Amino acid sequence: MTYSDKVMDHFSNPRNIGELKNADGIGEVGNAKCGDIMKMYIKVKNDVISDVKFKTFGCGAAIATSSMATEMVKGKNIKEALKITNKAVMEALDGLPPVKVHCSVLAEQAIKSALWDYYEKQGIDPLPILGKICNQNSEHDGCSCCT
Amino acid sequence: MxxxxxxxxxxxxxxxxxxxxxxxxxxxxxxxxxxxxxxxxxxxxxxxxxxxxxxxxxxxxxxxxxxxxxxxxxxxxxxxxxxxxxxxxxxxxxxxxxxxxxxxxxxxxxxxxxxxxxxxxxxxxxxxxxxxxxxxxxxxxxxxxxxxxxxxxxxxxxxxxxxxxxxxxxxxxxxxxxxxxxxxxxxxxxxxxxxxxxxxxxxxxxxxxxxxxxxxxxxxxxxxxxxxxxxxxxxxxxxxxxxxxxxxxxxxxxxxxHIKERTKKLSLMRDRLIDGALKIEYSSLNGDRKNRLPGNVSMCFNGIEGESLLLKLDAMGICASSGSACTSGSLDPSHVLLAIGLPHEVAHGSLRLTLSDQNTEEDVSYILECLPLIVKELRDISPLWEKIINKKVKSF
Known part of the structure; x- marks a missing residue:
C-alpha cells in the first residue's frame, strides 16, 4: 500500500486546516471506534461556500481527502459543490489504495453534513436537497457503511 | 533526509x-x-x-x-x-x-x-x-x-x-x-x-x-x-x-x-524511551512493563491515529510501526491490542518502537525530541482529541 505524491502532499501540508469561528454550518462524520472522524466548518454567502475549514482524526488518507475536499468546494456555489463526489476527490489525489476508498466517501459526507447543519439553521429541510447522509455515527452501521 | x-x-x-x-x-x-x-x-x-x-x-x-x-x-x-x-x-x-x-x-x-x-x-x-x-x-x-x-x-x-x-x-x-x-x-x-x-x-x-x-x-x-x-x-x-x-x-x-551485555544496553534504552514517551499526556504502555523484551516499546496515544503518526515519524527519518487498523489493511486494529482489552478507539492510536543493539542513546533522544511534537501536531487537528480534553468522551 503506497500513497501518491499528492496524497502525501495534502497529508503533510493540509489546506484549510482548523476551525471557523461563527461558522454557518458544522458537520461531523465518522466515529472513534472506526478510527476516523472528520469535522467540517463552512461559511455560506449568497449560496456560495465562501470559506471552509476542517479537523480530522484518522489515517493519512483521511487527512488528505478532507484537505482535498475542502479545497474543491471552497468558492463554489452549493449546487456545484454537491456535484463533487468521492470519486472526484480520489481522482484529484491521483488515486487511493483500495482499503482507503472509504476515506474519500467520508470526506464527501463531511461536506454534506456541514451543509445539512447550514440548511437546518436556515429553517430549510435538508433531506430533499442532500439526500440521506451516511455519517457512521451509529454503531449499528459498522465501519464500512459508506463503502 | x-x-x-x-x-x-x-x-x-x-x-x-x-x-x-x-x-x-x-x-x-x-x-x-x-x-x-x-x-x-x-x-x-x-x-x-x-x-x-x-x-x-x-x-x-x-x-x-x-x-x-x-x-x-x-x-x-x-x-x-x-x-x-x-x-x-x-x-x-x-x-x-x-x-x-x-x-x-x-x-x-x-x-x-x-x-x-x-x-x-x-x-x-x-x-x-x-x-x-x-x-x-x-x-x-x-x-x-x-x-x-x-x-x-x-x-x-x-x-x-x-x-x-x-x-x-x-x-x-x-x-x-x-x-x-x-x-x-x-x-x-x-x-x-x-x-x-x-x-x-x-x-x-x-x-x-x-x-x-x-x-x-x-x-x-x-x-x-x-x-x-x-x-x-x-x-x-x-x-x-x-x-x-x-x-x-x-x-x-x-x-x-552477547546476550547479557546487549540486554542490559537495550533495557536501559527501552526504559528511557518508555519513561520519556509516558510524559506525553493521555499516553499508556501496552502490556506488562517488567516481563517484556529488552527492545520493545508499545504505546497508545489517545486522540490520534497510528498511521498518520507513522507517516509523520517517517518524515522525520524515524522508522516505526503501529497496530492501528489503517496499517493492518483492515478496518479493525491489531488482534494483539484487542486481546489485551484495549478499546478500538485507543488501539487505533498505537505505536511500536523496537530497538536493537545497533541503536544508540542518541536515537532514543531524537525519538523523544520528535514524538511529543508530532503527537501534539496531530492532536491539534483531531476532533477526537477535542472531545477527550472537553471530557465529552471517556479517555483511557
Whole structure:
C-alpha cells in the first residue's frame, strides 16, 4: 500500500486546516471506534461556500481527502459543490489504495453534513436537497457503511 | 533526509557485517550443492552441518533436532500442521493457543479448525501474559498440542514458558513455541524448559531473510513438510539455502554470545524511551512493563491515529510501526491490542518502537525530541482529541 505524491502532499501540508469561528454550518462524520472522524466548518454567502475549514482524526488518507475536499468546494456555489463526489476527490489525489476508498466517501459526507447543519439553521429541510447522509455515527452501521 | 533512526527491529533487522561477510563465500566459492560429492559440495555440506551444530548449541538442543526452514512462518505452519494432523489419527483434535499468537500460527489454526479441530484460545489479560492455571484448565484428554509464543511480536510481553513446559510435560502434551521474537534476546534452553518444538527466524537477529529453523525434540512424531530429496532428514526436502544457513548460525551465535551485555544496553534504552514517551499526556504502555523484551516499546496515544503518526515519524527519518487498523489493511486494529482489552478507539492510536543493539542513546533522544511534537501536531487537528480534553468522551 503506497500513497501518491499528492496524497502525501495534502497529508503533510493540509489546506484549510482548523476551525471557523461563527461558522454557518458544522458537520461531523465518522466515529472513534472506526478510527476516523472528520469535522467540517463552512461559511455560506449568497449560496456560495465562501470559506471552509476542517479537523480530522484518522489515517493519512483521511487527512488528505478532507484537505482535498475542502479545497474543491471552497468558492463554489452549493449546487456545484454537491456535484463533487468521492470519486472526484480520489481522482484529484491521483488515486487511493483500495482499503482507503472509504476515506474519500467520508470526506464527501463531511461536506454534506456541514451543509445539512447550514440548511437546518436556515429553517430549510435538508433531506430533499442532500439526500440521506451516511455519517457512521451509529454503531449499528459498522465501519464500512459508506463503502 | 540524511539520517535514519531505525526503530522497527521486531519487523526485521539490518544484516550485520559479520553475518554478511560469513555468507559471501557460500555464494561465490562454495556454491556447490551440499548433496554433491566433489570438494565444493562437500565444503558446503560441512558448513551446513557445522551451522546446525551451532544453532543447536545456542538452544541447548542436539544438532539432529534442528531443521532449517525458509523462516518463522514456515516453521510455525509445519509444527502445527505436522503435529496436529499426525495426532488427529489417534483422535486427538484439540489445540490450545494464546489469543494473541502471530498470524502464521492463528491462520494455520483456522485451517485445522475447518478440518474439525477444536482450538482453545487462552486469555492474555491486560498484562499480555497467559496464566498457567488457565492452561491447566483448558487441557483435555484429546489435546494434541499447546502452541504459545515465547514473546509477543507487538507488545513484547514474555510468556511463562517454564511453567507452560512443565505443565505440558506433566500431562504428556506436545509443546510448541513460536520464539521468533525471543531467540537471541532471552537465553533459551529447550531441555530445561521442556519445549518440544521451537520456531525461529534469522532476520530478527541481524541475519538474512528467508531462513529460519524448527527445533523438533528427538522422538517427536511429525509429518514431513516437503517431499523430495533427503535434505533435513527427509522431512523438509529441497537444496539447502547454504549461505542463509551460515548467516543464521553466525547471527544466532553472535546474539547468544552477547546476550547479557546487549540486554542490559537495550533495557536501559527501552526504559528511557518508555519513561520519556509516558510524559506525553493521555499516553499508556501496552502490556506488562517488567516481563517484556529488552527492545520493545508499545504505546497508545489517545486522540490520534497510528498511521498518520507513522507517516509523520517517517518524515522525520524515524522508522516505526503501529497496530492501528489503517496499517493492518483492515478496518479493525491489531488482534494483539484487542486481546489485551484495549478499546478500538485507543488501539487505533498505537505505536511500536523496537530497538536493537545497533541503536544508540542518541536515537532514543531524537525519538523523544520528535514524538511529543508530532503527537501534539496531530492532536491539534483531531476532533477526537477535542472531545477527550472537553471530557465529552471517556479517555483511557
Amino acid at each position: 540524511s539520517h535514519i533512526v531505525y526503530a522497527d527491529n521486531a519487523a526485521t533487522t539490518p544484516v550485520s557485517d559479520l553475518v554478511l561477510n560469513s555468507m559471501l563465500p557460500y555464494h561465490s566459492n562454495f556454491y556447490g550443492n551440499p548433496s554433491s560429492l566433489y570438494k565444493i559440495g562437500r565444503e558446503a555440506k560441512k558448513a551446513v552441518e557445522q551451522s546446525r551444530e551451532q544453532v543447536a548449541g545456542c538452544l541447548g538442543a542436539l544438532s539432529n533436532e534442528i531443521f532449517f526452514t525458509s523462516g518463522g512462518s514456515e516453521a510455525n505452519n509445519w509444527a502445527i500442521r505436522g503435529i496436529g494432523y499426525n495426532l488427529a489419527k489417534q483422535g486427538k483434535k484439540h489445540i490450545i493457543a494464546s489469543a494473541f499468537e502471530h498470524h502464521s500460527v492463528l491462520n494455520i489454526l483456522d485451517v485445522l479448525k475447518k478440518d474439525g479441530f477444536e482450538i482453545t484460545y487462552l486469555n492474555v489479560y491486560k498484562e499480555g501474559i497467559i496464566r498457567p492455571e488457565d492452561l491447566k484448565n483448558a487441557i483435555r484428554p484429546d489435546t494434541a498440542l499447546v502452541t504459545i509464543m515465547y514473546a509477543n511480536n507487538e507488545i513484547g510481553t514474555i510468556q511463562p514458558i517454564q511453567e507452560i513446559g512443565n505443565i505440558c510435560k506433566e500431562y504428556s502434551i506436545i509443546f510448541h513455541t513460536d520464539a521468533v521474537q525471543a531467540v537471541g534476546n532471552i537465553p533459551i534452553d529447550v531441555k530445561s524448559l521442556n519445549i518440544d518444538l521451537l520456531s525461529l527466524s534469522a532476520h530478527k537477529l541481524h541475519g538474512p531473510k528467508g531462513i529460519g529453523a524448527l527445533y523438533i525434540k528427538k522422538g517427536t512424531k511429525i509429518l514431513n513438510l516437503i517431499e523430495g530429496g533427503a535434505q533435513e532428514r527427509g522431512k523438509r526436502a529441497g537444496t539447502e539455502n547454504t549461505a542463509g544457513i551460515i548467516g543464521l548460525s553466525i547471527a544466532l551465535k553472535d546474539a547468544c554470545d
